Amino acid sequence: MTAAQSFNTNNQNFNNEHVQLLFDDPSCCGMTIRDLSIHAKKKTILTVDELRFPKNGVVAIMGPSGSGKSTFLKAMSELMDENLTHKGLIDITCIDAADDCESICSHFAMVWQKPTVFPCSIWDNLKVPLRKRKMAHKEWREQMENALEKVGLMNELDEDWAKQRAQRLSGGQQQRLSIAMGLLKDSSIFLFDEPTSALDPISTEKIERIIRDLGQSKLVLLVTHSLGQAKRVSDYSTMFHNHDDKGALCEFSSSEDFFRSPASPQSREFIMQETGV
Structure with a gap:
């Protein structure tokens, strides 16, 4: 053919x-x-x-x-x-058919037409997909910065980005933050x-x-x-x-x-x- x-x-x-x-x-x-x-x-x-x-x-x-x-x-x-x-x-x-609903959902990252970030700091947003992983604070930060780097946000944020409110980002930045959260889920x-x-x-x-x-x-x-x-x-x-x-x-x-x-x-x-x- x-x-x-x-x-x-x-x-x-x-x-x-x-x-x-x-x-x-x-x-x-x-x-x-x-x-x-x-x-x-x-x-x-x-x-x-x-x-x-x-x-x-x-x-x-x-x-x-x-x-x-x-x-x-x-x-x-x-x-x-x-x-x-x-x-x-x-x-x-x-996906294993025996996986529970939460495990299945972890394979997916959904990015909507309107950005979906939580009304808290960038750090707390990025912490959501990592919340069940036991690791040192330094390792959390390294993974977060790696995800932010991949979506082009690291060079756009202040040095104290972790404390910055996610909802103060522009619409495009919020979308990229949503993608970074998906990367941290390893979707x-x-x-x-x-x-x-x-x-x-x-x-x-x-x-x-x-x-x-x-x-x-x-x-x-x-x-x-x-x-x-x-x-x-x-x-x-x-x-x-x-x-x-x-x-x-x-x-x-x-x-x-x-x-x-x-x-x-x-x-x-x-x-x-x-x-x-």
């Missing part, structure tokens, strides 16, 4: 030989989703027949409003609203829900650089409405659409093929509407 060809599984389009490898060789997969359905009371709001993600890389999740993108992320990390339920298989390679999967939608271009570029770096060793799922952002940072692209009054997956491709030759008509229409081409 050439890179321009595609194969179809239950009306879902999968484009590119690298994507097919995820289906042919399970050892390449970091996460497998099968027969997933999410419900609000008796109404089905999202279905995914089958989808396999790599062990590392950035996957852009796109689609019109109401197609279930954010709900899909919440289902991955068990953070859905109380009135939502889901059925189906979510098999994650790094293997990062979930981003439109993390730059309220940020200026400079802050956006910093977040995008971090996302690209994370994708070198971790699986990153990024919900975005920006086609430009998806092009810049993602290795794979996923398209959701509205079908029969519910969200559904319609395509999973390498990002190169998705933007060059999308396999589904819904993807082609979405790209055309967003770009005007």
